[in-house]
Amino acid sequence: MLAIELADSGVGTRIRALRGAMSMSLRDLAERSGVSAPMLSQVERGETSPTLQVASRIAAGLELRLSQLLRLDEDGAVTIVRSSDRRKGPSAAKSGHRYEILTPPLPGQRAELSRHTLAPRAVTGGPGDPPMHEPGSRETALVESGSVALVCDGERHVLGEGDCVTFDADLPHHFENPADNNEAVLLAVVSAGLRRS
């Protein structure tokens, strides 16, 4: 009816380009994929939206996984967060702890990278800080400069510049800067726990 360009998500154009790049005819790809040549033609021109079944077969004929084929036409495969354009935590007015999140706020993001700066004697875990982590998540922290103490589940571990620590992020924990004069900077990677089914 009104399906003027509903199906045109760009996949068709991409398929045609890939097929051309492999110098295959519609019938060639038809034989490889098990999808009829007229069907391929319609899909390539965006006149119809194939089912996942046939789309998967088409991708296979192009020696791709369907997700790979589709991803080519989805923006967001590459996301750049400029140093000037960061999500920042609250300023370190009182706590002496400030941080910025380096990874974009995309769904499907499974690891979050953040940089934390601790003033002398400052401690993470103040009000406004990310309170806790999802069960099953793990955290890796790399000391960029200065010195940092990790207090995790009651135990205290002192880390020097360049040291790297990995621990279960769903345990109660916080970082401290034990120095009296020097700022400390650390990078934290929090990887989410696996989803339950």
Next chain:
Amino acid sequence: MLAIELADSGVGTRIRALRGAMSMSLRDLAERSGVSAPMLSQVERGETSPTLQVASRIAAGLELRLSQLLRLDEDGAVTIVRSSDRRKGPSAAKSGHRYEILTPPLPGQRAELSRHTLAPRAVTGGPGDPPMHEPGSRETALVESGSVALVCDGERHVLGEGDCVTFDADLPHHFENPADNNEAVLLAVVSAGLRRS
């Protein structure tokens, strides 16, 4: 007819799991996605193979891109190219690229942190470098010092010091140091694709 399990690529099961994780009913997702509840039910049970159109709408209702949704069920079937067994990469004798892996080789580790150093004009992806990443994985790179160009899926992105980029790590990609004089250092976080539940 014979369509016993033709449509069962597992995506239905995955949709049902994701919907449950968000504690949504079929009608909830129906409203969000614009796909009827009975249709969703059939898709979830693998009784029918949705078109790319509706599959895309379903993914949107789950706040995912279709490629992300599909990728979750494809990783199990694919051969895994392990990045590296050793903790340290080869010395940068010729390529001008050396790296070290900062995270421990523990089972259950879902994010790997590594630091890469690129000599002037050096390029990653040489022989001995980790060739590619597991399907479904994503990579985040932070430029510690110098300047770096990311070439991902044919497109080139130039990053300055402090910039951070996130992209699908199973796309063909490599880093270059475009400078003639200065070394470049970058941190890379590779988060593995989700495994089957």
Next chain:
DNA sequence: TGCTTGCGTACGTGATAACGTACGCTCGTA
């Protein structure tokens, strides 16, 4: 010119995807 070979696309038919409606089911609640 005429024939052949290959390309991509219009056509008509059967299969099926997608919809709206309505049913059976398990809960809390009166």
Next chain:
DNA sequence: TACGAGCGTACGTTATCACGTACGCAAGCA
């Protein structure tokens, strides 16, 4: 027990996907 309210699924109809066939077209060769 009765009764909504919520869930997921069976049913029948319509839209359309997917196929096989057949057509128009351009290029290579007698």
